[in-house]
Amino acid sequence: xxxxxxxxxxxxxxxxxxxxxxxxxxxxxxxxxxxxxxxxxxxxxxxxxxxxxxxxxxxxxxxxxxxxxxxxxxxxxxxxxxxxxxxxxxxxxxxxxxxxxxxxxxxxxxxxxxxxxxxxxxxxxxxxxxxxxxxxxxxxxxxxxxxxxxxxxxxxxxxxxxxxxxxxxxxxxxxxxxxxxxxxxxxxxxxxxxxxxxxxxxxxxxxxxxxxxxxxxxxxxxxxxxxxxxxxxxxxxxxxxxxxxxxxxxxxxxxxxxxxxxxxxxxxxxxxxxxxxxxxxxxxxxxxxxxxxxxxxxxxxxxxxxxxxxxxxxxxxxxxxx
Ligand SMILES: [Zn+2]
Numbered sequence: 001x002x003x004x005x006x007x008x009x010x011x012x013x014x015x016x017x018x019x020x021x022x023x024x025x026x027x028x029x030x031x032x033x034x035x036x037x038x039x040x041x042x043x044x045x046x047x048x049x050x051x052x053x054x055x056x057x058x059x060x061x062x063x064x065x066x067x068x069x070x071x072x073x074x075x076x077x078x079x080x081x082x083x084x085x086x087x088x089x090x091x092x093x094x095x096x097x098x099x100x101x102x103x104x105x106x107x108x109x110x111x112x113x114x115x116x117x118x119x120x121x122x123x124x125x126x127x128x129x130x131x132x133x134x135x136x137x138x139x140x141x142x143x144x145x146x147x148x149x150x151x152x153x154x155x156x157x158x159x160x161x162x163x164x165x166x167x168x169x170x171x172x173x174x175x176x177x178x179x180x181x182x183x184x185x186x187x188x189x190x191x192x193x194x195x196x197x198x199x200x201x202x203x204x205x206x207x208x209x210x211x212x213x214x215x216x217x218x219x220x221x222x223x224x225x226x227x228x229x230x231x232x233x234x235x236x237x238x239x240x241x242x243x244x245x246x247x248x249x250x251x252x253x254x255x256x257x258x259x260x261x262x263x264x265x266x267x268x269x270x271x272x273x274x275x276x277x278x279x280x281x282x283x284x285x286x287x288x289x290x291x292x293x294x295x296x297x298x299x300x301x302x303x304x305x306x307x308x309x310x311x312x313x314x315x316x317x318x319x320x321x322x
Contacts, residue, residue, distance in 0.1 A: 068312030240283025
């Protein structure tokens with residue numbers, strides 16, 4: 001298909017609650033962002049694809065040149081296939097083997113690009129974070145309440161995808177074999193250790209506290225409660241131990257981390273953020289081989305569904321050669 005060079009591409013990031021939309025012009029300029037609430041009874045894959053198709057066909061004067069779609073989970077981007085997305089469609093109706101690309105093509109007639117959410121975020125970061133020339137890079141995203149920890153691995157300038165698009169499931173690397181049960185069925189996965197459930201269990205032990213959210217846990221840290229400080233330190237150490245595995249495997253030049261909530265919010269939870277960050281940086285140094293860590297810069301950046309939507313649009317543009 002020949003594309004009009006002056007038309008934008010649209011990126012959609014699908015989450016369990018919202019559809020995030022971002023439009024990007026061929027020159028890379030971000031055109032617009034919006035967020036659409038997904039009605040509680042509209043969460044099957046077919047319904048979400050319909051929602052995207054309806055939006056793209058009704059919201060633009062000129063038809064977009066291409067569509068990008070970001071989904072958290074196991075996405076085989078070469079086929080446009082969502083193989084497994086555990087966070088979408090609650091009540092156990094996970095997305096499994098959904099051919100998003102074909103469905104969107106049928107509905108809109110537009111070329112499309114479907115990828116894992118953190119892979120999409122990389123595309124946006126490459127544009128916005130001054131990463132020109134950085135060929136070996138790791139991006140880690142921790143979702144709301146620690147429910148989801150994804151990564152994107154870039155080696156030699158290429159995203160590492162594995163044989164079926166499942167590479168980078170860093171959240172399910174086992175850090176403590178006898179640790180907390182993970183939603184994937186295993187134990188002691190990094191994602192489980194950083195989740196609000198693990199923090200709350202540690203802080204609430206003994207019955208003196210009753211936190212159930214990250215914000216409540218972080219508020220105790222800000223108030224100087226030792227057991228909460230210890231929980232954030234422990235989370236930071238586990239995170240750093242996991243990051244050191246990536247440093248040893250990939251020898252990255254940069255690691256970019258981010259996500260909503262206290263782990264990365266210097267403004268709202270300065271003490272919790274400081275404890276977590278100091279501990280994970282120390283753990284990276286402790287567990288990295290040789291001097292690999294010295295050449296690796298770790299930065300906290302803005303990451304989230306908005307980033308994924310913009311990145312999906314950028315991916316769609318570059319893939320279509322606009
Ligand atoms: Zn797991």
